[in-house]
Amino acid sequence: AQxxxxxxxxxxxxxxxxxxxxxxxxxxATPYLFWYVQSPGQGLQLLLxxxxxxxxxxGIKGFExxxxxxxxxxxxxxxxVHWSDAAEYFCAVVPYNNNDMRFGAGxxxxxxx
Amino acid sequence: EAGVTQFPSxxxxxxxxxxxxxxxxxxxxxxxxxxxxxMGKEIKFLLHFVKESxxxxxxxxxNRFLAERTGGTYSTLKVQPAELEDSGxxxxxxxxxxxxxxxxEQFFGPGxxxxxx
Numbered sequence: 001a002q003x004x005x006x007x008x009x010x011x012x013x014x015x016x017x018x019x020x021x022x023x024x025x026x027x028x029a030t031p032y033l034f035w036y037v038q039s040p041g042q043g044l045q046l047l048l049x050x051x052x053x054x055x056x057x058x059g060i061k062g063f064e065x066x067x068x069x070x071x072x073x074x075x076x077x078x079x080x081v082h083w084s085d086a087a088e089y090f091c092a093v094v095p096y097n098n099n100d101m102r103f104g105a106g107x108x109x110x111x112x113x
Numbered sequence: 114e115a116g117v118t119q120f121p122s123x124x125x126x127x128x129x130x131x132x133x134x135x136x137x138x139x140x141x142x143x144x145x146x147x148x149x150x151x152m153g154k155e156i157k158f159l160l161h162f163v164k165e166s167x168x169x170x171x172x173x174x175x176n177r178f179l180a181e182r183t184g185g186t187y188s189t190l191k192v193q194p195a196e197l198e199d200s201g202x203x204x205x206x207x208x209x210x211x212x213x214x215x216x217x218e219q220f221f222g223p224g225x226x227x228x229x230x
Contacts, residue, residue: 004155036221043117044204044221090156100169101146101219103156 002027004093006104013081014112021076021107023091031093033074034101035065039087047089050074061085086111115139117222119205125228131193134225138187138207144168145188146208146219147180151201159203162188195229202226 005024013019025031032051036044048059055067065076074091091104118137126132138145147159159178160170164185173180177196182188192199206219 041223043223044206046218046220049218092156100158100161100172101148102158103148105153105155 002095002102004091004102004104006089006091006107008107009105010108010110012110012112015083016080019076019078019081019085019109021089021091021109023074023076023104025072025074025091025093027072027093027095029096030067030069031095033065033067034092034094035059035063035074035076036090036092036103037061037087038090038106044090047076081109081111083111083113085109117205117207117220119203119222119225121225122223123226123228125230126195127230128197129194131191132195132227134190134192134203134227136188136190136205136222138205139209139220142207142209142220143185144208144210144219145182146206147188147190148204148206149201150204150224151198156204159190192227195227197229200227200229 003026007022034049035047037047038044047063048057048065050057050067057065063078065074067074088106088108090106092101094101120135124132143164145162148156150156158172161168162182165182179191202224204224206221208219
């Protein structure tokens with residue numbers, strides 16, 4: 001079945017530590033790929049997106065993601081986490097054959113001082 | 114430029130009552146989307162408007178949900194009668210252009226948290 005999987009429901013990292021949030025998708029053809037962040041009381045904000053081309057995508061707030069076709073993954077990374085990065089992160093895809101955006105279940109990030 | 118706004122931010126109603134959620138997209142955005150996140154589950158697509166027309170409503174859970182976008186500006190999502198399982202956060206998003214998601218970023222509102230008791 002077609003799906004978007006974020007295997008980590010909750011991650012805690014120390015401020016200044018590196019971060020990697022995992023996302024895997026299951027679709028016949030490579031979909032369009034997105035990462036969104038939701039801070040408390042805010043809407044979903046786009047961090048970055050991948051449509052084609054360079055598989056390492058740079059986003060806002062120092063985030064990057066790497067598309068790996070062989071692993072059907074689009075993991076989000078940040079070399080040094082800041083306390084303000086505490087939020088919930090959603091991986092999303094738009095399948096190749098339609099316009100519906102489909103989300104993973106989300107990963108909640110806690111940042112320890 | 115104002116972002117996507119949603120009203121109300123919270124709504125608490127009893128089972129069987131009616132609730133109407135409103136979404137004001139970014140001015141000039143032809144595409145408007147509704148999504149829902151039920152507690153602990155993923156965000157799910159409900160429907161997509163292009164201007165005032167429903168492009169795709171395949172995600173609407175049942176006929177208790179009615180979405181409208183009169184004049185192609187703001188949209189309303191009515192739940193009538195509400196059931197317990199309708200509780201969740203309802204997100205609205207908009208994007209420019211008339212061709213849907215491809216090539217465009219969806220801008221999301223803060224959501225409306227609906228609680229059905």
